[in-house]
Amino acid sequence: MIVFDKVTKIYSDNSKALEKVSFEVGHGEFLSIVGQSGAGKSTLLKLILVEDEPSDGQVLFDKVNVHELPRRELPHLRRRIGCIFQDFRLLPDKTAFENISFAMEAAGRSDAEIEADVPHALDLVGLKQKIWSFPREMSGGEKQRVAIARAIVNQPDLIIADEPTGNLDPLNTFEIVQILKKINDLGTTVILTTHNKGVIDSLKKRVITLENGRITRDDEHGKYVL
Amino acid sequence: MMRSGFIGFWRNGTVSLAAIFAMLITLSVVGALMVGNVFLSSFLETVKEKVDVTLYFTIDAQEPDILALKKSLETLPEVNRVEYVTREQALLAFRERHKDDAVMLAALEEVGGNPLRASLNIKAKELSQYESVSKFLEGDTALSPGGENIIEKVNYRQNKIVIERMNTILSYTRRVGATIALTLAIMSIMVTVNTISLALYTARDEISVMKLVGAGNNLVRGPFMMQGAMYGIVSAILAAALLYPATFWLGRSTESAFGGLNIFAYYVADFGRLFLSLLGLGIALGIVSSFVALSRYLKV
Numbered sequence A: 001m002i003v004f005d006k007v008t009k010i011y012s013d014n015s016k017a018l019e020k021v022s023f024e025v026g027h028g029e030f031l032s033i034v035g036q037s038g039a040g041k042s043t044l045l046k047l048i049l050v051e052d053e054p055s056d057g058q059v060l061f062d063k064v065n066v067h068e069l070p071r072r073e074l075p076h077l078r079r080r081i082g083c084i085f086q087d088f089r090l091l092p093d094k095t096a097f098e099n100i101s102f103a104m105e106a107a108g109r110s111d112a113e114i115e116a117d118v119p120h121a122l123d124l125v126g127l128k129q130k131i132w133s134f135p136r137e138m139s140g141g142e143k144q145r146v147a148i149a150r151a152i153v154n155q156p157d158l159i160i161a162d163e164p165t166g167n168l169d170p171l172n173t174f175e176i177v178q179i180l181k182k183i184n185d186l187g188t189t190v191i192l193t194t195h196n197k198g199v200i201d202s203l204k205k206r207v208i209t210l211e212n213g214r215i216t217r218d219d220e221h222g223k224y225v226l
Numbered sequence B: 001m002m003r004s005g006f007i008g009f010w011r012n013g014t015v016s017l018a019a020i021f022a023m024l025i026t027l028s029v030v031g032a033l034m035v036g037n038v039f040l041s042s043f044l045e046t047v048k049e050k051v052d053v054t055l056y057f058t059i060d061a062q063e064p065d066i067l068a069l070k071k072s073l074e075t076l077p078e079v080n081r082v083e084y085v086t087r088e089q090a091l092l093a094f095r096e097r098h099k100d101d102a103v104m105l106a107a108l109e110e111v112g113g114n115p116l117r118a119s120l121n122i123k124a125k126e127l128s129q130y131e132s133v134s135k136f137l138e139g140d141t142a143l144s145p146g147g148e149n150i151i152e153k154v155n156y157r158q159n160k161i162v163i164e165r166m167n168t169i170l171s172y173t174r175r176v177g178a179t180i181a182l183t184l185a186i187m188s189i190m191v192t193v194n195t196i197s198l199a200l201y202t203a204r205d206e207i208s209v210m211k212l213v214g215a216g217n218n219l220v221r222g223p224f225m226m227q228g229a230m231y232g233i234v235s236a237i238l239a240a241a242l243l244y245p246a247t248f249w250l251g252r253s254t255e256s257a258f259g260g261l262n263i264f265a266y267y268v269a270d271f272g273r274l275f276l277s278l279l280g281l282g283i284a285l286g287i288v289s290s291f292v293a294l295s296r297y298l299k300v
Helices: A041-048 A071-079 A096-106 A111-124 A140-152 A170-185 A197-203 B002-011 B013-050 B063-074 B087-097 B102-111 B127-138 B156-201 B204-212 B217-257 B263-269 B271-295
Strands: A002-010 A016-025 A030-034 A056-061 A081-085 A158-162 A189-194 A206-211 A214-219 B053-057 B079-085 B119-124 B151-154
Touching: A002 A041, A016 A041, A016 A056, A016 A214, A030 A041, A030 A170, A030 A197, A041 A056, A041 A158, A041 A189, A071 A081, A071 B204, A081 A140, A096 A111, A096 A140, A111 A140, A140 A170, A158 A170, A170 A189, A170 A197, A189 A197, B002 B013, B002 B217, B013 B156, B013 B217, B013 B263, B013 B271, B053 B127, B063 B079, B063 B119, B079 B087, B087 B102, B119 B127, B127 B151, B156 B204, B156 B217, B156 B271, B204 B217, B217 B263, B217 B271, B263 B271
Parallel strands: A030 A189, A030 A206, A081 A158, A158 A189
Antiparallel strands: A002 A016, A002 A056, A206 A214, B053 B119, B053 B151, B079 B119
16 A cells, blocks of 8 residues: 655755665554654655655555645545644644544535534544533543544545654553554554554554664564664 | 634634734725825815916907907817906906905996906816916917907916916825825735734644645635635724724814815715725735735645
8 A cells, every 4th residue: 555665865954864765554554663763753654645755766655656746636645644643733723523524624525424424533532522622621632532533534544643642641542542453443554653662562563663764673563672 | 614714713813803903004094095085186176176367358359359269269179168257247246356345346436437357267177288378378369369469468477386386286296195105005015914924824833734634725725815804804894984083083174274175075975985995905905915925834
């Protein structure tokens, strides 16, 4: 589904974020990417979302080079990817319902679909009672669950989770990981980056280890090794 | 789009307020200039009405000769209209004007008969054309229609300096006014665009999130442009309302200074056109500024 082919990313100050990174992610896979800060994890995710361009090599999404897509096609690509971030990135002036419905409006869904699907998505992450709350009225774990609901509401092919548990306590971390696992069990591909050893060890899924922009390990049932 | 635009407008209270103030200044300036321009134009018309060239004939000038001269004057392209005042009308007007002045009336009796001259009142279409009309009158053909000179005097020479000075002042006023208006308008438009840019700066994270969940540029722009249009509508209403007390207050002083012209009357009479112009301008300004300001953040 996702193919990285000898991807190199060099920033303007000549620092290499990624160097000849190649790997493949199949449909329905759950891939964790680990590495220290600055190892290139976030850069890698940005390249999938076309937030950034590679200096060399190509990134394929279902056999299409995403960096050759015309600009107006990007929204279509991004609607097939659900994003979850460490800092949640909810729209602060919108309620939980509006944050999720916005992603559906972006995908051109009708009001009737929105009315039906948003409560369902919130139910899936166990937050139905917070549907009219603003982000400032929620805890970190709740915000992240709203963000997950937003990511899954359009039934994307791929979920990208960039350190989703970085700001959360152990209990919330465990719950978020369980939700991601559930999403993966329902057939969605998940790419997760994390520092958290406990998360990796409890998942028992494929792990790629990045060090200074290079892949140093790629284990089928990985453990957190640095 | 309407809905989220309105919600954004309401929830970002302070930002909306700043943008509305900036636009209010722009629109008030434009509105004041519009009222001022209408007022100035009609003031100029009144002034022009008051300027004329009067031709006094000799006592024994014959009426047919005068009428013939009147006709040939009327054929001149510069001349707007010519008014013939007979000796009798002149006498009546003189009596009317001095009806409370016993000395003058006594003097008139003393002279006996009708000492007043017939005259032609000539109005040119433009102030600058009096010069050529008067040249025509000084030419031989005009002066001697019947072979002898029936014109006693032309008062253009006396009015000339006044007319010329008025002409320069008016064209200066127009030019300076237009320059000031243009500068003010450009300045205030720039202030508005910048304020809206600042307002959108606070929304840049929001915009990047919108893009990341797959919103196309138009979906992101829509609510913000809607918001811009709403700033415009509110500012236009406020600006039109502000002009009410402003012109009302100015009305009194203009009435005494400009001889009966009241700027407030123009505001009231012209209100529909004024308000619609301000409204249109406000909406356009809001949408365009939002559009310009947004393009900076849409490149994700």
